[in-house]
Amino acid sequence: MKHYRGLAKPYALWSFLLIVLPLVMVMLYSVTTEGNSLLTIHFTLENFKKISDPIYLNVFLKSLQIGLLTTAICLALAYPLAFLISKFDEASQDILILIVTIPMWINTLLRTYAWISLLSDNGIINSLLQVLGLDRQTMMYTNFSVIMGLVCDLLPFMVIPIHTSLSKMDYSMVEAAADLGANRFQTFIKVILKLSMPGVVNGVTLVFLFSISSFVVPVLLGGHQYVLIGNLIENQFISVGDWNFGSAISVILAVVILILMGVVKKIDPDDNGGA
Numbered sequence: 096m097k098h099y100r101g102l103a104k105p106y107a108l109w110s111f112l113l114i115v116l117p118l119v120m121v122m123l124y125s126v127t128t129e130g131n132s133l134l135t136i137h138f139t140l141e142n143f144k145k146i147s148d149p150i151y152l153n154v155f156l157k158s159l160q161i162g163l164l165t166t167a168i169c170l171a172l173a174y175p176l177a178f179l180i181s182k183f184d185e186a187s188q189d190i191l192i193l194i195v196t197i198p199m200w201i202n203t204l205l206r207t208y209a210w211i212s213l214l215s216d217n218g219i220i221n222s223l224l225q226v227l228g229l230d231r232q233t234m235m236y237t238n239f240s241v242i243m244g245l246v247c248d249l250l251p252f253m254v255i256p257i258h259t260s261l262s263k264m265d266y267s268m269v270e271a272a273a274d275l276g277a278n279r280f281q282t283f284i285k286v287i288l289k290l291s292m293p294g295v296v297n298g299v300t301l302v303f304l305f306s307i308s309s310f311v312v313p314v315l316l317g318g319h320q321y322v323l324i325g326n327l328i329e330n331q332f333i334s335v336g337d338w339n340f341g342s343a344i345s346v347i348l349a350v351v352i353l354i355l356m357g358v359v360k361k362i363d364p365d366d367n368g369g370a
Contacts, residue, residue, distance in 0.1 A: 118349075124342035142343035151327070151344075158323040161238065162307035165245045166253075169302045170295070172246070173253035177294075178287075180254075181261040188262065195254050203248060207315045210244050211235070214316070236318040244312040249305050253298035260294025261287075300355050308348060324348060 128137045145151065180191045198206065213219050214234040221231045234240050264287070272282045288295075310325030322330070324344065331341030 121342045121345050124339050125346045126343075127339060142339045143347070145340055146344065146347065154322050154324060154327050158307040158325075161241060161245070161313075161323060162303045164238075165242055165249065165306040166299055166303045168242065168246050169250050169253040170299060173250060173298060174257055174291075174295070177254050177257035177261055180258055181264075188258075192255065192258060196251050198247070199251050203311055204315075206247060207244055207312055210240065210247065210316060214240050214243070235316065236321065238317075240316040241313050241321065244316045245306050245309060248309075248312060249302045252301040252305065256294040256297040256301070257291060258294070260291040264290045296358075300358075304352055304355065 125142055126138050126140065128139050128141070146155075176195070180188055180195075183191065211218070215221070216231060216233065216235065220234070224231060268286050268290070269282055272286045277285065307323060308325040308328075309323065310329045313321045313323045313326055328341050328344050328348070331337045331344065335341075
């Protein structure tokens with residue numbers, strides 16, 4: 096046992112330096128004033144009070160709106176796809192899930208630039224519209240372009256958890272529901288959907304958190320005037336140089352993540368020792 100503990104020490108040190116220490120620094124910056132040294136630290140909650148400014152509240156509301164829309168679209172597309180994949184034999188399921196995850200192998204910037212070439216005023220879609228005799232449509236630097244980019248990036252994070260829940264499901268319960276007289280709709284709502292709910296919750300949580308904290312896609316597809324929580328944090332750290340306020344926003348986002356993870360842990364029966 097002591098031998099194994101010795102092997103774990105490098106990983107513990109690595110985790111402390113790259114995870115624990117940065118988190119402590121962010122927490123410290125969030126409750127201190129700008130420009131203070133270690134000898135003259137002044138604790139304050141002003142960094143959190145600044146978030147009540149209407150400008151920053153609008154950013155949070157905009158991020159929430161985009162996150163909810165992205166999550167809803169991903170769920171509407173991912174559940175039927177995951178359900179269809181779960182109907183195939185195991186070998187075919189592995190291949191289909193591989194196909195779903197292949198876009199994740201491509202760099203996010205490349206995928207986003209591909210959307211720019213599709214949605215720009217002189218892009219592929221508008222060129223096709225012109226060929227069909229239709230007017231050009233302004234799609235870039237809008238909610239539509241940002242949501243499309245986020246859905247493209249995050250769809251696999253919704254498909255995989257749902258597919259995992261569906262593939263682990265005991266289909267004898269579906270047969271039992273049919274024997275008891277339930278029609279297909281009732282069977283889906285009362286059996287299949289309930290049994291797959293842990294995967295749905297996990298997928299919704301991942302997509303929502305990634306969408307509200309994304310900063311590459313909103314900047315490239317929404318323009319520099321398009322600001323979400325991720326962009327706001329980036330601007331405070333890099334452009335403005337206000338690490339204290341940026342840290343306060345990061346702490347709030349981390350609290351939201353922890354709350355959602357707690358909700359997921361309560362809902363997922365696998366995390367509660369059930370099933």
